Every structure is written in structure tokens, then in C-alpha cells.
Amino acid sequence: MTIGATLATAAAAYPQKTAFAMGSRSFSFSEADDLANRFANALIDAGVEPGSNVAVIGQNSLEYAIAYFGIARAGAASLHLSTRMTVDEILHCLDAGKATFAVCDPSVGDIQITNRLSLDPGEFTTRCDEMSDSDPMKEAPLDTPSSASYTGGTTGFPKGGMHSARSRLTWATIALEFFDLGPDEVMALAAPMGHAAGGFIWFQPGVCAAATQVILPHWDVPAFMDAAERHGVTSTFLVPAQVRMLIDHPEFDPGRLASLRKIVYGGAPSPEGLIEEADARLPDCEFIQNYGMTEIGPLVTLYKKDRDKYPAAIGRPTERTECEIFLESGAPASIGEVGELCFRGNTLMQEYLGDPEQTAAFFRNGDGWGWTGDLAVRNEDDIISLVGRSKDMIISGGLNVYPEEIERILAELPAVQDCAVFGLPDDTFGELPAAVIVAADGTTAQDIESACEGLIARHKRPRRIRLVAEIPKSPAGKVLRTVLREKYADE
Numbered sequence: 360m361t362i363g364a365t366l367a368t369a370a371a372a373y374p375q376k377t378a379f380a381m382g383s384r385s386f387s388f389s390e391a392d393d394l395a396n397r398f399a400n401a402l403i404d405a406g407v408e409p410g411s412n413v414a415v416i417g418q419n420s421l422e423y424a425i426a427y428f429g430i431a432r433a434g435a436a437s438l439h440l441s442t443r444m445t446v447d448e449i450l451h452c453l454d455a456g457k458a459t460f461a462v463c464d465p466s467v468g469d470i471q472i473t474n475r476l477s478l479d480p481g482e483f484t485t486r487c488d489e490m491s492d493s494d495p496m497k498e499a500p501l502d503t504p505s506s507a508s509y510t511g512g513t514t515g516f517p518k519g520g521m522h523s524a525r526s527r528l529t530w531a532t533i534a535l536e537f538f539d540l541g542p543d544e545v546m547a548l549a550a551p552m553g554h555a556a557g558g559f560i561w562f563q564p565g566v567c568a569a570a571t572q573v574i575l576p577h578w579d580v581p582a583f584m585d586a587a588e589r590h591g592v593t594s595t596f597l598v599p600a601q602v603r604m605l606i607d608h609p610e611f612d613p614g615r616l617a618s619l620r621k622i623v624y625g626g627a628p629s630p631e632g633l634i635e636e637a638d639a640r641l642p643d644c645e646f647i648q649n650y651g652m653t654e655i656g657p658l659v660t661l662y663k664k665d666r667d668k669y670p671a672a673i674g675r676p677t678e679r680t681e682c683e684i685f686l687e688s689g690a691p692a693s694i695g696e697v698g699e700l701c702f703r704g705n706t707l708m709q710e711y712l713g714d715p716e717q718t719a720a721f722f723r724n725g726d727g728w729g730w731t732g733d734l735a736v737r738n739e740d741d742i743i744s745l746v747g748r749s750k751d752m753i754i755s756g757g758l759n760v761y762p763e764e765i766e767r768i769l770a771e772l773p774a775v776q777d778c779a780v781f782g783l784p785d786d787t788f789g790e791l792p793a794a795v796i797v798a799a800d801g802t803t804a805q806d807i808e809s810a811c812e813g814l815i816a817r818h819k820r821p822r823r824i825r826l827v828a829e830i831p832k833s834p835a836g837k838v839l840r841t842v843l844r845e846k847y848a849d850e
């Protein structure tokens with residue numbers, strides 16, 4: 360099986376069935392299969408070579424779904440950049456990924472790329488109409504690079520984790536098993552396809568399951584309720600922040616979600632009590648939590664029976680990969696002992712694009728084990744719980760924010776003498792970035808906030824800024840983020 364073949368197989372089995380629906384438009388599996396060939400031919404016609412990297416920058420759309428399969432059938436790898444990235448971040452990712460072609464939403468600004476194809480439905484259709492509908496038969500072997508998803512970078516820029524097709528198809532197999540997905544499912548795609556979770560824990564597995572997918576361009580509770588009711592949505596993937604927004608929304612009406620049987624949630628820690636509350640408000644819906652990571656895949660799940668016993672756990676690992684908790688020394692942790700959660704197997708990324716140093720740090724011992732940065736313990740029932748993050752990463756609304764990255768930008772502001780960024784708990788987003796700043800006389804927090812606009816992507820911008828006389832640091836000069844988190848948690 361190849362990536363392209365997953366769509367062709369679904370089209371052969373269910374040609375007339377709706378594959379993707381968005382608003383009033385939809386494609387059957389047969390139409391989607393045909394369009395993916397046409398788009399592959401459009402890419403080849405534009406000069407895309409097998410083995411090259413093609414960036415995709417767009418909100419969820421029918422065209423995005425087709426572009427993904429078209430790129431695979433043209434023999435290229437797809438780099439899934441986020442529409443939230445700043446132009447500088449996009450330029451960095453294009454450069455690190457050696458991408459000379461980009462398939463973009465019309466709203467994406469000037470990214471200085473000459474080979475640009477549009478995801479605008481009109482332009483996309485016109486381009487496809489001009490092309491042959493036969494498969495160009497250029498798809499790459501299973502172990503060559505196939506697709507990259509991006510995650511926050513400690514180096515100040517997003518890092519692209521490149522996976523082979525074998526890895527993505529194993530992710531899909533695991534998702535089908537963990538979430539029990541099949542052709543009767545009507546899956547709402549409410550997470551961005553550009554993110555590993557939306558694209559590869561939900562969208563690609565949905566095609567492998569030959570399920571119908573209802574695509575939401577972006578997260579919006581009333582639109583989700585409408586789509587669920589209209590299409591009889593049976594399952595969806597949400598980050599915990601979306602679960603919170605859903606059940607707190609004034610238009611939330613369980614009666615309109617009567618067809619919904621399954622919510623898979625994950626991508627970030629769930630605030631205490633959130634899932635119990637959601638479970639009580641949607642009693643006919645099963646809540647399945649998944650722990651995953653851009654670099655490793657969807658590897659740990661927690662079902663209700665274990666959640667009742669261990670509410671704060673992330674669950675049990677799949678048997679399709681090796682899972683171990685290692686101490687800093689490299690020795691395996693015993694039951695109950697805290698170490699770093701590590702995985703090995705064919706769901707792991709091949710590399711961070713253009714970043715051999717970070718790649719080497721991830722596969723730090725050169726023995727195939729990937730180190731997640733998550734500190735964890737395993738209990739006697741083989742259930743894993745996270746206890747912290749070794750890298751102090753902030754996860755806001757399911758998106759990673761690295762304090763060091765924001766600190767570097769803040770430090771460049773003329774008024775900033777010293778600064779530290781850390782995460783504070785937030786009921787909606789899980790965490791929000793906050794900052795303490797030692798500033799030049801006469802500077803206000805408002806001045807700093809205004810200076811951040813345009814420099815820092817919205818979800819990474821510190822929401823709470825405090826001006827302080829001094830920043831707590833260890834004798835070695837490291838910022839004591841734990842002290843900051845505790846001190847400002849209740850303010």
C-alpha cells in the first residue's frame with residue numbers, strides 16, 4: 360500500500376460514497392481519486408520532480424485533501440506548514456525543507472516562492488480540468504520521505520518532522536485500531552490538517568477506513584454543531600481546549616449532537632475534571648484520549664475503564680512500537696520511577712528537516728530510540744502518566760510554544776533588559792504564555808504588548824506581562840520557571 364493507494368482502494372470499494380464534504384460541496388471517493396490524479400499531473404506539468412518537497416499552506420479544505428494525495432502521486436513529499444506561521448517562519452521552513460513549490464490558500468501573503476499553486480476552489484478546479492485523470496505512477500517507495508508536520512522549535516523556528524509513507528501508514532493502522540474506525544464512520548475534521556494530529560491521526564486514517572469526512576475550515580462551535588447535525592457526524596478529534604470551548608458554548612446542545620458516538624482528544628494535557636464534565640454532558644459519547652507527538656505518532660491511548668481508575672494518566676502504549684521510560688543515565692526506569700518517555704519503531708520521524716543537530720538530540724544515543732522530552736512514570740498496570748516536560752514547553756490550545764523562542768524575540772526589544780517566559784494554567788487554552796520583564800525606566804507592560812504584535816505569532820504572544828526588578832535564576836544562571844509558574848499562577 361502507498362499513500363495514493365489508500366485513496367484508490369477506498370474509491371474502488373465505495374466509488375459513489377462521499378469521501379469529503381465541506382459546506383454545501385463534496386467529493387465522492389471516485390471524484391477525489393480522479394482529482395488527485397489530475398492534481399498530480401498539474402504538479403508534474405508545473406515542474407515538480409519525484410523526490411522533491413512541496414509545501415502546503417492552507418486551512419482545511421476539499422482542495423487541501425486532494426492536494427495531499429496529488430503530491431504523493433506526483434512522487435513528491437508534502438510539507439504541511441501552518442497558516443498560523445509568520446512570513447519569516449514560512450520562509451525558514453521552505454528553506455530548511457528545500458521546498459521550491461508551494462500549494463497555498465490565496466490568503467497566504469508574499470512568501471517569495473516562484474512556483475506557487477492555488478488552493479482557491481475555482482483556480483484549483485480549472486487547473487485540474489486541463490489535466491489527464493490517469494495516475495502518473497510516480498509514487499515513491501515506502502521508506503522514502505513522504506510528509507512533514509511542524510512543531511514548535513527550541514531554536515526559535517518551527518521544526519519539520521519528516522516521516523516516510525511507511526510511518527504514516529502505520530500511524531493510520533494504529534489510529535484505526537485505537538479508535539475503532541471503519542467505513543460506517545462520519546468523521547468531523549475539526550483539527551488543522553497541517554498539524555500532525557489533524558492530518559495524520561485523523562484525516563489519513565479516515566481515508567484508510569473509507570469513512571466519510573466532514574471538513575471544517577477552522578474551529579467554530581456553531582459550525583461544528585451545524586455540520587454534526589447535517590451530516591450525522593459520528594466521531595471527531597479535538598484538543599482539550601476545543602472540548603472546553605464546545606461544552607461551554609452558549610449554543611452547545613447535546614440534542615443536536617445525537618449522532619456523535621466518539622470524541623478522541625489529545626495533543627495536550629487535559630485540565631483536571633474537563634473530560635468528566637464533558638462525559639456527563641454527552642453521556643452517549645465515548646471519550647478516548649490519545650497521546651501523540653509530531654515526531655513519534657499516536658502511540659498511547661486511555662479508555663474510560665482505565666480513566667475511571669487513573670484519571671490523570673495518558674494510558675497504554677500500542678504494541679506496534681517499543682515504549683520505554685529511560686533515566687537520564689540511559690537505564691530503564693522501574694515501575695513508579697520518573698524518567699523520559701521514549702519510543703522506537705517505524706512510526707518515528709526520519710529527521711527534522713535541515714536540522715541535523717536537533718535530529719541527533721532527538722535520537723540522542725543513535726540506537727533508534729526517540730526521546731520525547733516528556734517526563735513520565737509507568738504503574739504496575741502498564742499505564743503511563745506524564746509528570747512534566749523536560750523542556751518547559753508551553754502547550755496553548757494544543758500548539759507548542761517554547762519559552763526560549765519568545766524570550767529571544769523579547770530580548771531584542773530595546774526596552775527589555777531581561778526577561779523570562781513561562782506557561783500559566785488557563786481554563787480554555789490549557790496554558791497561556793506569560794512573561795516577566797526587567798524593563799528600562801518608563802516602559803509599561805502595554806508598550807511591550809504592542810511591540811510583540813507583528814513580531815510574535817498570536818498564539819505565542821505573552822498574554823500576561825509583569826514588569827519586575829529581577830528574574831529568579833539558578834546559580835548556573837538558568838531561569839527558574841517553576842518558581843515563576845507558582846508565583847504567578849493565581850494572579
Ligand code: AMP
Binds near residue numbers: 555626652732754759
Ligand atoms: P506536538 O508534537 O506539537 O503535537 O506536541 C507533542 C507534545 O504534546 C507531547 O510531547 C506532550 O508533551 C503533549 N501531549 C500530546 N498529547 C498529549 C496528551 N494526550 N496528554 C498530555 N500531553 C500530551
